[in-house]
Amino acid sequence: MASELWTSEEAQAATGGRLLNADTWTCTGVSIDTRTCEPGDLFVALKDVRDGHDFLAQAFVSGATAALISDARKVEGLGAALAVHDVLDGLRKLAEAARDRSAAKRIAVTGSVGKTSTKEALAVCLSASGQTHRSVKSYNNHWGVPLTLSRMPRESQFAVFEIGMNHRGEILPLTQLVKPHAALVTTIAPAHVENLGSLETVADEKGDIYTGLEPGGSAIVPADAPHADRLIAAAERNGANLVRFGRGAECEARLLKFDMDDTGSTAEAEILGRVIRYRIGVEGAHWALNSVAALAATDVVGGDLEAAAHALEHLRAFDGRGVATRIDAAFGAFMLVDDSYNANPASMAAAFSTLSARKPADGGRRIVALGDMLELGRDERAYHAGLAQPLEQAGVDLVFASGPRMAALMEALPASRRGGYAETSDALIPIIAPALRAGDIVLVKGSNGSKMSKVVAALTALKGNANA
Structure with a gap:
């Protein structure tokens, strides 16, 4: 059973807010997302891309004990609330109180x-x-x-x-x-x-x-x-x-x-x-x-x-950051390394170095599928082309790439190392999937915005998998 995190009295003292619909409650967690809101949580109705006040009913259906809000009208008839002038500022004050106690x-x-x-x-x-x-x-x-x-x-x-x-x-x-x-x-x-x-x-x-x-x-x-x-x-x-x-x-x-x-x-x-x-x-x-x-x-x-x-x-790897999975495809088993959450030149080089330490099975190759590295500024083409050297040092056999920036890398690679190129990650999938064979190790990496997670999903779907 989760332990008490905040009482209504503590939360009110921390935020300077006004209690509505109930004077006494306790919460065991704090949530900003109704999809992960759990029974006993204090739901914080932040206004960001979407207004959390629009999800108050769902939060209480999910079991929220109370809600931190700024619009009292939105919580009428729903449940206990703590009203503050600004929800984000109220969250900060709650954070300060948690730190100080x-x-x-x-x-x-x-x-x-x-x-x-x-x-x-x-x-x-x-x-x-x-x-x-x-x-x-x-x-x-x-x-x-x-x-x-x-x-x-x-x-x-x-x-x-x-x-x-x-x-x-x-x-x-x-x-x-x-x-x-x-x-x-x-x-x-x-x-x-x-x-x-x-x-x-x-x-x-x-x-x-x-x-x-x-x-x-x-x-x-x-x-x-x-x-x-x-x-x-x-x-x-x-x-x-x-x-x-x-x-x-x-x-x-x-x-x-x-x-x-x-x-x-x-x-x-x-x-x-x-x-x-x-x-x-x-x-x-x-x-x-x-x-x-x-x-x-x-x-x-x-x-x-x-x-x-x-x-x-x-310590274990976690989603999008180097998780290695054996994929038992129809043509045989290969290893998929999902490092698709983010990328920049330094993390790319580290990932290639790690790949070099992995030994492909008999007949297999070291393969990378790379998406654009974003927010690199005016030198972005040079940064992408510069990946050719660490790829060579890592002994990578084939490079598949997607995105306009990765075109610079493909131009810098010798023809023997070019596996295939596409403008988008979606378009890369039908190029890389049929090129794989049993024993391959495939590293997928790119900035989150390059959507290389789609390539991971497609390669994983080639058949069932088991954690490496």
């Missing part, structure tokens, strides 16, 4: 690549030491961060928050809301350059996460990343305890060894003076440094470092 050590994570993966790794690491709350999915924006905070149980011992951005100035208010005890930047890479103008500005925006640190908090900085100096400067401006992670001898958290195999990776690292050897339960070159960052963050907030290292063996 809990003794949990909070960690905020951002970066151009690997935010969600590192957040999940941190949750695994910290759960070995105590009750850990975390962002679900990629709830990392102006409503996702306060939603995650508002859901934090008061008895939590640790909490991990993912913070994202699309434009300059978006990270600052979110880190100031979380007030982390440790803030971690995974890396700096060409993502959102189209909106921010330069990689230097991307680094400055990411560095803003250190502004929200609690006094004496730790800044976990990627020493090997481009413009790491700007991140270090941001950490120092905010009086943070500096913890650099990377491969260099100057790093407080240093990767010493890393080896990939078909079922995961084995690593050795020195974390603030202690040498740790550990196993990671998922494949991926990106886990080399992300795991070191997660262990360093665990250590600085008081987690058990040894227990965290052991826990990483239980």
Whole structure:
């Protein structure tokens, strides 16, 4: 049975709202979506692309205990409500109250690549030491961060928050809301350059996460990343305890060894003076440094470092981010690697490196199906064409691609490596599907907007599957 999260009295005191239709209630969760609303939830009627007030009836049918609203007329005859002037502002105030009433050590994570993966790794690491709350999915924006905070149980011992951005100035208010005890930047890479103008500005925006640190908090900085100096400067401006992670001898958290195999990776690292050897339960070159960052963050907030290292063996890939599935098609079995959730040059290179560590079955090939990388700005063609080199280094046999930007990559590839090209992911499906054969390993990757998930669905539908 879910434990009490908010009473009506607590929620009213936090938001300054007005109770309607019932003076006393308790909720066990907070929801913004009637499709996932559960009995006992407080439904938050946000106005975004759609107006949550239009779904109040469905929320109560789903079992919502009460609703946070701004239009009292919409809740008449439906159920208990807490009326505020602005629903998003009310959610933020609820988040602040959740933060202030809990003794949990909070960690905020951002970066151009690997935010969600590192957040999940941190949750695994910290759960070995105590009750850990975390962002679900990629709830990392102006409503996702306060939603995650508002859901934090008061008895939590640790909490991990993912913070994202699309434009300059978006990270600052979110880190100031979380007030982390440790803030971690995974890396700096060409993502959102189209909106921010330069990689230097991307680094400055990411560095803003250190502004929200609690006094004496730790800044976990990627020493090997481009413009790491700007991140270090941001950490120092905010009086943070500096913890650099990377491969260099100057790093407080240093990767010493890393080896990939078909079922995961084995690593050795020195974390603030202690040498740790550990196993990671998922494949991926990106886990080399992300795991070191997660262990360093665990250590600085008081987690058990040894227990965290052991826990990483239980880490698993999740939808759209490297899940490998055996597909038993009519022509034979092949391996499908779904990395279709997002992409930029750095994550593409990491995915290719991981693919190179996988060995195709007899007669099989390493194949990639790639969609456009978005928001790369004026140099987008060069970034796409530049993927030709890491593809060659990874020993990829055939490249299938879709989207206008990926045309630049196809032009840069030798004819022997060109599998096929289409303008859209839908049009790519009938090109790649008949080209596959038993033993192949197929990596599908692209920015979310390139809709490469459609290719994943089509290839999965070639026959039944079983998790690899």
